[in-house]
Amino acid sequence: MTIFATHPIVTSLAPEFILVLGGVLVLLLGLARRQWLSLVTFAVIALALITACRLRQYGAESVPQLTNDSLLWYARLVGLSVGLLILLVNRHVPEEGERGEFFSLLLFSLAGVLLVAAANNLILLFLALELVSVPTYIMIGLSRRDIRAQEATGKYFFLGAFAAAMMLYGFSFLYGAAGTTVLFGSGESLHTTLKQGGALGDTFVIIGLVLTLGGLAFKVAAVPFHSYVADVYQGAASPVTGMLGFVPKFAGFIAIIRVLSLCDWSYATDATAHNGALFWVLWVLAAATMLVGNTLALWQQNVKRMLAYSSIAHSGYMLVALVAGPGSGPSPLRNGATAVLFYIAVYGVMNLGAFASLAYLRKTGEDGEDSAETLDDIAGAARRYPWAGLALAICVLGLMGFPLTGGFLGKIYVFSAALSASAGTAGHQAMIILVVFGVLNSAIAAAYYMRILASCYLRKPAEGVTASRCPALRLSIACCAIIVLATFFRPGLLFDRSSEASVDVQARTSMQENNQSSASTATTFAGLPPQ
Amino acid sequence: MFPDEFYDFLLDGVLTIGLTHYLILSVLLFSLGILCMVTKRNAIGILIGVELVLNAASINFVAFSKYQTGGLDGHIVALFIILLAAAEAAIAIAIFMNFYNTLRTIDVDRGDELRL
Numbered sequence: 008m009t010i011f012a013t014h015p016i017v018t019s020l021a022p023e024f025i026l027v028l029g030g031v032l033v034l035l036l037g038l039a040r041r042q043w044l045s046l047v048t049f050a051v052i053a054l055a056l057i058t059a060c061r062l063r064q065y066g067a068e069s070v071p072q073l074t075n076d077s078l079l080w081y082a083r084l085v086g087l088s089v090g091l092l093i094l095l096v097n098r099h100v101p102e103e104g105e106r107g108e109f110f111s112l113l114l115f116s117l118a119g120v121l122l123v124a125a126a127n128n129l130i131l132l133f134l135a136l137e138l139v140s141v142p143t144y145i146m147i148g149l150s151r152r153d154i155r156a157q158e159a160t161g162k163y164f165f166l167g168a169f170a171a172a173m174m175l176y177g178f179s180f181l182y183g184a185a186g187t188t189v190l191f192g193s194g195e196s197l198h199t200t201l202k203q204g205g206a207l208g209d210t211f212v213i214i215g216l217v218l219t220l221g222g223l224a225f226k227v228a229a230v231p232f233h234s235y236v237a238d239v240y241q242g243a244a245s246p247v248t249g250m251l252g253f254v255p256k257f258a259g260f261i262a263i264i265r266v267l268s269l270c271d272w273s274y275a276t277d278a279t280a281h282n283g284a285l286f287w288v289l290w291v292l293a294a295a296t297m298l299v300g301n302t303l304a305l306w307q308q309n310v311k312r313m314l315a316y317s318s319i320a321h322s323g324y325m326l327v328a329l330v331a332g333p334g335s336g337p338s339p340l341r342n343g344a345t346a347v348l349f350y351i352a353v354y355g356v357m358n359l360g361a362f363a364s365l366a367y368l369r370k371t372g373e374d375g376e377d378s379a380e381t382l383d384d385i386a387g388a389a390r391r392y393p394w395a396g397l398a399l400a401i402c403v404l405g406l407m408g409f410p411l412t413g414g415f416l417g418k419i420y421v422f423s424a425a426l427s428a429s430a431g432t433a434g435h436q437a438m439i440i441l442v443v444f445g446v447l448n449s450a451i452a453a454a455y456y457m458r459i460l461a462s463c464y465l466r467k468p469a470e471g472v473t474a475s476r477c478p479a480l481r482l483s484i485a486c487c488a489i490i491v492l493a494t495f496f497r498p499g500l501l502f503d504r505s506s507e508a509s510v511d512v513q514a515r516t517s518m519q520e521n522n523q524s525s526a527s528t529a530t531t532f533a534g535l536p537p538q
Numbered sequence: 539m540f541p542d543e544f545y546d547f548l549l550d551g552v553l554t555i556g557l558t559h560y561l562i563l564s565v566l567l568f569s570l571g572i573l574c575m576v577t578k579r580n581a582i583g584i585l586i587g588v589e590l591v592l593n594a595a596s597i598n599f600v601a602f603s604k605y606q607t608g609g610l611d612g613h614i615v616a617l618f619i620i621l622l623a624a625a626e627a628a629i630a631i632a633i634f635m636n637f638y639n640t641l642r643t644i645d646v647d648r649g650d651e652l653r654l
Contacts, residue, residue: 130615137622141629148636157637158649164633165584165646168626169575172591175619176568179598186607188615 019067030114037107081508082124095483112142159242174222180215226259240315249362253355297323334428337506344509346420360402360487387468413494560601567594
């Protein structure tokens with residue numbers, strides 16, 4: 008049953024089409040320089056979200072080259088919901104003449120995230136990942152006269168282009184090893200051939216996977232491609248930074264999940280198979296990412312840079328769960344994929360809320376008004392603006408992993424999943440060490456988050472800091488704080504969906520082996536042609 | 539001058555072009571591209587490095603397509619890569635026009651305002 012009587016590809020990609028066409032519309036309407044442009048953008052994202060819900064309800068025909076599983080539904084739901092918040096936070100960022108460009112780029116980037124989840128082909132996956140990144144390169148520099156913004160744009164662009172090129176080089180080896188660009192399917196696909204090491208043997212698969220994961224490490228800001236993060240986060244406007252903490256990361260983690268499930272996680276989670284090469288690569292990446300992020304954050308005076316390094320550390324926590332793999336069962340306490348999907352959604356909101364609170368506090372510098380940046384700027388903010396201070400505190404406590412916030416549950420899920428998913432495998436000892444290391448790291452992290460809170464609550468109010476008057480910004484800060492609390496008290500709303508999404512990640516293995524589709528997954532897993 | 543086996547090796551393994559030759563070429567291009575990105579300080583120089591790496595990937599795709607699968611997949615990927623490289627170059631030039639307008643240079647080392 009379809010909603011529109013059209014070609015199946017239009018139906019199954021309806022939310023993405025709405026976003027892209029909406030983006031073009033907004034770009035054209037931008038010529039008129041109207042104030043209500045952000046309303047149109049809001050309506051476009053909301054329409055895409057509603058369409059996604061309808062599609063989920065009625066189901067769509069399966070199209071070759073596109074997946075139609077619950078991970079796609081999760082990406083649509085979370086990506087578009089957080090997308091609405093991002094739009095609210097960013098409403099005041101673009102200048103009068105650049106609103107059309109700015110909002111349309113936001114829409115294109117969101118469409119990219121959705122397409123990453125929808126891609127069932129290497130070409131489409133690569134183009135979708137580029138569609139996520141390329142608009143963000145421009146958004147950093149748009150409407151900023153600051154030299155620092157120009158520098159941030161340049162750095163982000165070149166590292167991004169390099170990472171994308173490297174990932175593409177990795178894709179070329181995966182293609183060579185498998186002989187096809189289709190990711191999943193019962194016929195000839197990367198999934199069916201890569202498990203046996205492909206036509207050219209393990210080496211090509213491992214080269215391909217390592218290069219691909221290297222490129223994706225840039226997207227999620229993991230070591231060794233973390234060096235841009237602090238500069239870019241500092242140079243960009245605070246609301247755009249809030250977006251950078253979610254959109255490319257979300258797309259990156261979805262892509263990593265897809266790529267690792269290509270080989271049924273066997274290269275990633277098994278320390279003995281295929282010489283365990285990839286297991287140890289990921290293990291070291293996760294450990295280094297946590298350590299580098301947290302230790303460098305300790306030295307920062309600038310809150311934006313501090314949160315940038317904390318964003319690196321958070322990628323490390325999520326990588327820990329990915330090293331463990333999906334394990335068995337859908338529960339986030341036992342399933343690494345579920346835990347990561349839960350964590351990235353909560354992290355996106357916490358991070359956005361923290362940067363939105365910074366953007367709410369305005370200071371007047373040499374080159375015009377800008378958002379508060381340093382610890383001195385936010386000194387005593389909670390005394391003068393109690394609500395903004397409270398929201399900042401909730402988001403920062405969430406990032407710290409303090410109980411009563413969603414961040415606490417996220418950390419519990421990630422570490423618990425890492426332990427139980429690896430239980431009984433050869434890598435269990437290594438995983439225990441990694442988890443202990445991760446817990447120690449979150450303890451270190453508390454030190455610098457506390458500095459933000461102390462500056463905000465205990466110091467004398469700073470001079471020359473005013474509050475933003477943008478109503479959308481206030482609304483979005485309130486929403487972020489409420490969501491961070493709500494994910495603690497009602498985590499089920501989110502993790503029910505993330506467990507559902509990771510069931511499909513696991514399901515590929517069992518379905519391939521049993522060669523039959525069980526009732527629970529038949530409706531959702533349509534990357535597979537009918538048997 | 540040389541034993542016959544050497545000429546056989548030269549003819550079959552070296553002079554008859556096969557997959558390996560293309561892979562070696564692409565690895566060379568990839569390494570040169572990365573070297574170019576690391577050493578060049580001029581923005582356009584770095585962009586050329588990025589293009590070299592993208593071309594290395596294209597060569598891989600087409601070579602695998604010819605010698606491994608026989609299909610057209612790899613050729614199509616190469617076409618997409620060319621399109622993408624063009625789009626990326628356009629954005630790079632826009633970004634560095636802006637950079638030039640602010641700093642009067644496209645030497646990327648001159649942008650060093652962002653620090654602790």
